[in-house]
Amino acid sequence: MIHGVYTDVAALGSAPAGEVRVRGYVRTSRFNAHVGFIELNDGTQFYGAQVVCDLDTRPGLAAAAKYATGSSLDVAGELVFTPEARQPFEIRAASVTLVGDCDADYPMQKKRHTLEFMREMPHLRVRTNTFSALFRVRNCVSMAIHEYLQSEGFMWVATPILTGNDAEGAGETFGVTADSSAGDGGFFGKPASLTVSGQLHVEPFALAFDRAYTFGPTFRAENSNTTTHAAEFWMVEPELSYADLEDDMEVMEGLVRFVTGRVLERCPDETAFFNDRIDETHTLTARLAKTRDTDFRRMTYTEAVELLEKSGRDFKYPVKWGLDLKTEHERYLCEEVAQSPLFLTDYPKDIKAFYMRLNPDGKTVAACDLLVPGVGELIGGSQREERYGELIRRMNEVGIPVESLSWYADLRRFGSVPHAGFGLGLERFLLYVTAIGNIRDTLPYARTPGNMVF
Amino acid sequence: MIHGVYTDVAALGSAPAGEVRVRGYVRTSRFNAHVGFIELNDGTQFYGAQVVCDLDTRPGLAAAAKYATGSSLDVAGELVFTPEARQPFEIRAASVTLVGDCDADYPMQKKRHTLEFMREMPHLRVRTNTFSALFRVRNCVSMAIHEYLQSEGFMWVATPILTGNDAEGAGETFGVTADSSAGDGGFFGKPASLTVSGQLHVEPFALAFDRAYTFGPTFRAENSNTTTHAAEFWMVEPELSYADLEDDMEVMEGLVRFVTGRVLERCPDETAFFNDRIDETHTLTARLAKTRDTDFRRMTYTEAVELLEKSGRDFKYPVKWGLDLKTEHERYLCEEVAQSPLFLTDYPKDIKAFYMRLNPDGKTVAACDLLVPGVGELIGGSQREERYGELIRRMNEVGIPVESLSWYADLRRFGSVPHAGFGLGLERFLLYVTAIGNIRDTLPYARTPGNMVF
Numbered sequence: 001m002i003h004g005v006y007t008d009v010a011a012l013g014s015a016p017a018g019e020v021r022v023r024g025y026v027r028t029s030r031f032n033a034h035v036g037f038i039e040l041n042d043g044t045q046f047y048g049a050q051v052v053c054d055l056d057t058r059p060g061l062a063a064a065a066k067y068a069t070g071s072s073l074d075v076a077g078e079l080v081f082t083p084e085a086r087q088p089f090e091i092r093a094a095s096v097t098l099v100g101d102c103d104a105d106y107p108m109q110k111k112r113h114t115l116e117f118m119r120e121m122p123h124l125r126v127r128t129n130t131f132s133a134l135f136r137v138r139n140c141v142s143m144a145i146h147e148y149l150q151s152e153g154f155m156w157v158a159t160p161i162l163t164g165n166d167a168e169g170a171g172e173t174f175g176v177t178a179d180s181s182a183g184d185g186g187f188f189g190k191p192a193s194l195t196v197s198g199q200l201h202v203e204p205f206a207l208a209f210d211r212a213y214t215f216g217p218t219f220r221a222e223n224s225n226t227t228t229h230a231a232e233f234w235m236v237e238p239e240l241s242y243a244d245l246e247d248d249m250e251v252m253e254g255l256v257r258f259v260t261g262r263v264l265e266r267c268p269d270e271t272a273f274f275n276d277r278i279d280e281t282h283t284l285t286a287r288l289a290k291t292r293d294t295d296f297r298r299m300t301y302t303e304a305v306e307l308l309e310k311s312g313r314d315f316k317y318p319v320k321w322g323l324d325l326k327t328e329h330e331r332y333l334c335e336e337v338a339q340s341p342l343f344l345t346d347y348p349k350d351i352k353a354f355y356m357r358l359n360p361d362g363k364t365v366a367a368c369d370l371l372v373p374g375v376g377e378l379i380g381g382s383q384r385e386e387r388y389g390e391l392i393r394r395m396n397e398v399g400i401p402v403e404s405l406s407w408y409a410d411l412r413r414f415g416s417v418p419h420a421g422f423g424l425g426l427e428r429f430l431l432y433v434t435a436i437g438n439i440r441d442t443l444p445y446a447r448t449p450g451n452m453v454f
Numbered sequence: 455m456i457h458g459v460y461t462d463v464a465a466l467g468s469a470p471a472g473e474v475r476v477r478g479y480v481r482t483s484r485f486n487a488h489v490g491f492i493e494l495n496d497g498t499q500f501y502g503a504q505v506v507c508d509l510d511t512r513p514g515l516a517a518a519a520k521y522a523t524g525s526s527l528d529v530a531g532e533l534v535f536t537p538e539a540r541q542p543f544e545i546r547a548a549s550v551t552l553v554g555d556c557d558a559d560y561p562m563q564k565k566r567h568t569l570e571f572m573r574e575m576p577h578l579r580v581r582t583n584t585f586s587a588l589f590r591v592r593n594c595v596s597m598a599i600h601e602y603l604q605s606e607g608f609m610w611v612a613t614p615i616l617t618g619n620d621a622e623g624a625g626e627t628f629g630v631t632a633d634s635s636a637g638d639g640g641f642f643g644k645p646a647s648l649t650v651s652g653q654l655h656v657e658p659f660a661l662a663f664d665r666a667y668t669f670g671p672t673f674r675a676e677n678s679n680t681t682t683h684a685a686e687f688w689m690v691e692p693e694l695s696y697a698d699l700e701d702d703m704e705v706m707e708g709l710v711r712f713v714t715g716r717v718l719e720r721c722p723d724e725t726a727f728f729n730d731r732i733d734e735t736h737t738l739t740a741r742l743a744k745t746r747d748t749d750f751r752r753m754t755y756t757e758a759v760e761l762l763e764k765s766g767r768d769f770k771y772p773v774k775w776g777l778d779l780k781t782e783h784e785r786y787l788c789e790e791v792a793q794s795p796l797f798l799t800d801y802p803k804d805i806k807a808f809y810m811r812l813n814p815d816g817k818t819v820a821a822c823d824l825l826v827p828g829v830g831e832l833i834g835g836s837q838r839e840e841r842y843g844e845l846i847r848r849m850n851e852v853g854i855p856v857e858s859l860s861w862y863a864d865l866r867r868f869g870s871v872p873h874a875g876f877g878l879g880l881e882r883f884l885l886y887v888t889a890i891g892n893i894r895d896t897l898p899y900a901r902t903p904g905n906m907v908f
Contacts, residue, residue, distance in 0.1 A: 006696070008607070008664070023696055025869050043663040043695075044607065072869035100840070100870035123658035123861045124868065132662065139609045146600060153462070153498065155593045160899040161615065161648075161671050162628075162686050165908045174616075174641070176648065177629045178675035187628070187675060187685070188906035194615075194630070201899060201908065204577035208586065209497040210462070216671065217615050221632035221641060231641070232616050241497070242460070242477055386554070407577045407908055414578065415479050415526035416554035445614040445655060452642035454619045454655065454861055 010044035012079060012089055020079045020091060022049060023099065025072050025127065028110055031055075031065035038064065038096070040075060046133055046269040050090040051075050061093055069109055070102030070127075115441050122445050122453055130278070133270035134442060137263055137434055142215075142426065144262035145236050148255050149213050154238055157205045159198030159214040164190045165404065171196045171220040174231075194219035198237050199421060200355075200408055203384065206239035206419060207411055213238035223449045227438045228327075228375065228428060232447040239421035245357075245366040245383045248420035249343055252370055252379050253296050255424070256341065261292040263433050271433075279435035287373065288433060291341060298343040301325075301364070304333055324351045327376040334371040341372045354394045355408075356382040366420075375432050381422025388412035464498035466533060466543055474533045474545060476503060477553065479526050479581065482564055485509075485519035492518065492550070494529060500587055500723040504544040505529050515547055523563055524556030524581075569895050576899050576907055584732070587724035588896060591717055591888055596669075596880065598716035599690050602709050603667050608692055611659045613652030613668040618644045619858065625650045626675040628685075648673035652691050653875060654809075654862055657838065660693035660873060661865055667692035677903045681892045682781075682829065682882060686901040693875035699811075699820040699837045702874035703797055706824055706833050707750050709878070710795065715746040717887050725887075733889035741827065742887060744794065751792040755779075755801045755818070758787055778805045781830040788825040795826045808848045809862075810836040820874075829886050835876025842866035 007020045024042030031037075034056050041048030053061035067073060077093040107113075108124050118125035125131045146156065162176060174194040178187035186192065195201075198214035205212035215236040222229065238251060264271060264285070275284040299307075308319040308329055317326040325333075325344070334342040346364040349356070356365035367382035385391045391412055395402050402409060430442040440446040445454060461474045478496030485491075488510050495502030507515040521527060531547040561567075562578050572579035579585045600610065616630060628648040632641035640646065649655075652668035659666035669690040676683065692705060718725060718739070729738040753761075762773040762783055771780040779787075779798075788796040800818040803810070810819035821836035839845045845866055849856050856863060884896040894900040899908060 010607075023871070043661075070868045072871045100866075100868075102869045103867045106868045121861070123864060126659055126662035135609065135611065135659070135663070139611075142610055142612075143600065143604060146597065150597060153464075155589065156596055157589065157593075157898050158596075158671065158688055160686060160897075160901060162673075162901050162906060163899075163908070164906045172633065175631045175633075177631065178677075179626065179629075187677070187903060188901065189904045190906060192906060205580055205589070205898065207497075208580035209589070217612065219616075223641070232614060234612055407575070410577060412554075413557045414524045414554075414560045415556045417477070417526045443614075444611050444659065445617075447614060447616050447642065447646075449641060450643045452616060452618045452644060452646060454617070 008044040009040070009042045009047075009049045012049055012091075015079055017079050017081055019076070021074070021076045022091065023072065023074050024048060026067055026069050026102075028069060029065070029067065031062070036061065036065055038067075038073070038075075040073060040091075041127075041132075043132070046129075046136060046267075046273065050087050051077065051093050051096070052090050053093045053096065058094070061096060064093070064096040067096070067098055068102050068104070068106070070106040072099040073097065074099050115438065119440055119446065120453060129273060131441075133267075133273045134430070134434060134436065135444070137267050137270050137274075138426075138430055138442065140263055140266050141259055141429060141433065142234075144259040144266075145215060145255065145426075147262070148258045149236075149238055152211070152251065152254070154211040154213045154240075155205065155209045157202055157212050157214050158216060159195065159201035159237075161195050161217065161219075162188070162192045163195050163201070164188065164192055165200070172222050174219050174221045196220055197235070197423060199239070199423065200405070202237055202239050202421070203408070203419070204411060206241055206421065207417065210242075211238070211240045225449060228431070230427065230439050230443060230446055230448055233439070233443070234426040235423050236426065237421060237423045239419060241417050241419045243383070243420040244418060245345065245368060245381075245420060248381050248383060248422060249298070249345075249368060252343075252368075252381060252422055252424075253341075256296075256370070256378070256429075257292050259429070260288050260433060264288055264292060274434045274436070284435045291372075294340060296341045296343055296370070297338040298345060299333070299338075300345050301347045304329075304344050307337060308332065322348050322350065330369070330371045330376040331373070334376075335373045339373070341370060341378075343368050343370055352382070354398045354400055355384050355391070357385045358390055358394070372432050374435065375428055378428050378432060379422050379424045381420065383418065383420040386412055386416045386418050388416065462498040463494070463496045463501075463503045466503055466545075469533060471533050471535055473530070475528070475530045476545065477526065477528050478502060480521055480523050480556075482523060483519070483521065485516070490515065490519055492521075492527070492529075494527060494545075495581075495586075497586070500583075500590060500727065501541075504541050505531065505547050505550070506544050507547045507550065512548070515550060518547070518550040521550070521552055522556050522558070522560070524560040526553040527551065528553050569892065573894055573900065574907060583727060585895075587721075587727045588884070588888060588890065589898070591721050591724050591728075592880075592884055592896065594717055594720050595713055595883060595887065596688075598713040598720075599669060599709065599880075601716070602712045603690075603692055606665070606705065606708070608665040608667045608694075609659065609663045611656055611666050611668050612670060613649065613655035613691075615649050615671065615673075616642070616646045617649050617655070618642065618646055619654070628673050628675045650674055651689070651877060653693070653877065654859070656691055656693050656875070657862070657873070658865060660695055660875065661871065664696075665692070665694045679903060681894075682885070684881065684893050684897060684900055684902055687893070687897070688880040689877050690880065691875060691877045693873060695871050695873045697837070697874040698872060699799065699822060699835075699874060702835050702837060702876060703752070703799075703822060706797075706822075706835060706876055706878075707795075710750075710824070710832070710883075711746050713883070714742050714887060718742055718746060728888045728890070738889045745826075748794060750795045750797055750824070752797040752799060753787070753792075754799050758783075758798050761791060762786065776802050776804065784823075784825045784830040785827070788830075789827045793827070795824060795832075797822050797824055806836070808852045808854055809838050809845070811839045812844055812848070826886050828889065829882055832882050832886060833876050833878045835874065837872065837874040840866055840870045840872050842870065
């Protein structure tokens with residue numbers, strides 16, 4: 001019953017005209033006394049295939065009129081190319097067989113649903129245009145990240161999710177417990193939490209293999225409800241040996257431009273959909289092409305603060321050298337000043353992490369953020385402090401017990417080399433390339449405070 | 455200082471002879487009055503480069519004798535091809551500069567360490583031959599998994615790590631808590647645990663996109679100390695629409711053979727190392743080539759039980775139709791009977807999960823395990839029960855509250871289609887292709903009961 005000769009809808013465009021057999025779900029269906037049209041989507045590409053039932057020549061096909069939206073069908077017929085029509089081809093049905101019918105309470109009917117409504121049904125929203133496009137782009141972006149980094153000599157490493165060592169203060173952590181405790185101190189003999197960043201764990205691999213990256217889930221237990229924060233999200237964190245901030249930014253820019261190019265090349269239907277239906281200004285495709293083709297701008301934090309102070313804007317949060325920038329400041333800088341992705345560099349050391357390399361001025365560190373229009377911060381990166389003495393001094397300064405990270409400090413005692421790295425949030429990148437406004441709609445099953453569907 | 459023109463050791467083999475500049479760590483170093491040899495490894499390939507210091511012509515290079523194992527160096531010199539020698543090329547040094555020296559307590563000295571000793575220092579063991587080879591193969595295997603599945607039309611999906619819905623009983627779970635609780639019921643408004651399998655969450659994606667797979671970390675809170683179990687491990691779980699167990703096994707076999715072939719092709723130095731230094735019988739390479747080139751054998755569970763009963767072997771655990779097979783039985787079947795990877799199919803329903811499709815005999819399900827020599831079970835898979843009534847009947851039979859998985863049952867109400875899938879443990883696959891004996895040595899940072907280093 002199953003091993004038949006079927007054609008994917010994605011393959012129809014380049015198939016020879018003639019007899020074909022396809023399977024898929026009914027997206028829409030309309031029948032009159034003479035003809036019926038079924039839009040059949042099999043999930044192999046964004047657009048489905050139009051199935052035409054000519055009831056005058058094949059009156060038996062009238063039975064197909066009762067197959068509702070959401071049903072799965074097995075269709076045999078003739079593939080006909082229709083270059084003059086809106087659809088480049090159609091299938092003139094010889095037979096239409098029901099595989100699985102669809103109960104009348106199917107929620108994904110033709111009428112338009114809000115994204116909020118669909119968030120409650122992640123198992124079904126994937127059958128709609130918006131989420132079909134979104135998860136295709138998510139797959140494309142993820143594979144392009146691997147492709148670019150592998151081609152640039154980075155080795156993928158699965159840094160651990162469970163850790164006893166999240167001392168870097170990147171955010172609030174989730175604790176982990178087990179009923180089957182192995183004695184005192186819990187299952188692992190000490191408290192375990194979910195990782196907030198794989199960076200510290202990936203550094204030893206970059207130092208052993210020249211270049212390495214982790215790409216996996218990351219967790220923040222922050223009770224904040226914003227459109228850009230989730231409790232569980234995916235992050236790619238590359239780390240490179242013999243590198244300073246300049247080398248680091250080259251990889252960041254190379255990665256963002258390559259992946260953006262892959263989206264435009266591999267997901268043209270999806271990008272056009274987001275441009276026309278999601279992006280209010282309908283400029284998404286043009287913005288992405290510009291990102292792919294144009295060098296990113298660069299500016300120091302100090303220059304940025306001066307620009308913000310002179311802007312005459314009435315920002316909600318204060319601007320002053322030494323304070324962290326907020327999303328409103330970041331978006332002003334990249335959307336209105338640079339009108340492009342923008343690197344801000346050399347932040348005050350007191351608002352950045354202990355492992356970032358101190359600049360010769362003694363006040364700033366060799367760190368950068370990449371800001372992009374519509375989102376704000378997309379990437380944070382830095383050269384790492386490779387000097388043992390400086391690292392220990394800084395850990396003492398910020399109150400991190402050296403013994404808790406002696407293994408990390410070890411890397412500076414055994415053949416230390418200059419190195420750098422960064423972290424890019426996959427879902428924020430998806431917000432950027434799809435113009436979707438809420439991170440909850442970029443995750444297969446979003447987890448946010450108070451929300452965990454399935 | 456950093457943006458120099460350097461060559462990776464991996465690129466030296468195809469570089470033109472002449473001036474080169476390389477960087478890396480001292481693996482070994484030996485000097486006499488006339489000449490010094492430094493084995494320099496930069497992590498870009500398994501083997502390092504031999505640096506030759508001719509002290510008669512360049513007496514200043516004598517200073518390089520003091521750079522200890524583990525130090526990082528910057529070497530300029532002449533690349534010379536030596537086809538008659540053991541190494542295909544060497545670098546005749548013009549200058550050797552210290553980048554970072556190495557403290558005398560560096561644990562990865564030349565003498566051989568036990569794998570147990572090195573487990574306590576995952577940040578440094580990556581600089582040894584065994585773990586350099588292991589993590590290169592891990593990267594190769596992981597990328598080959600993506601490559602094969604993407605080329606076969608599978609879409610990658612990040613199923614969630616945090617779940618409120620692990621009712622399938624695949625194993626004991628870790629619980630998750632947060633200090634910053636969002637009201638009653640914890641951070642998410644209900645209890646959260648770490649996923650034991652992404653299968654239930656990937657099925658909706660396979661049904662929407664024809665084929666989908668999840669590839670990510672998975673957790674089992676079982677207090678068992680074996681060489682094949684870890685508390686945190688990576689699993690790939692593909693799922694395909696319009697498929698029965700036969701279609702499913704085709705993908706499993708295709709995947710295992712493709713990935714094994716990629717390891718042989720892309721990691722020849724590493725495979726040779728494992729064959730010569732780790733595999734006691736020195737037959738690893740031959741076994742992998744056979745796996746790549748030969749059809750896998752197949753046998754029903756019922757046939758396997760008969761064979762085991764007739765074997766005359768004194769097994770530790772009993773063999774009887776209806777009982778689960780243990781590793782000793784599985785290894786006997788694939789190592790001694792089949793002498794190849796072996797599919798066992800059609801297991802009794804009572805020892806398999808509720809979602810597996812009931813066979814017409816009413817006693818067995820359309821499930822299979824793939825057994826491989828040296829490891830035992832590598833893959834478990836099945837056709838899924840796509841019939842709503844059968845699924846509900848089975849859930850009631852095994853005591854799973856239907857309301858807890860109503861979303862999963864929904865998929866059988868809204869255009870249900872026959873589908874199938876499987877789960878392959880990445881680390882077990884690594885045991886198979888490297889002949890390493892303990893899963894703890896296949897994980898960047900292993901987590902097992904009582905153990906969580908860093």
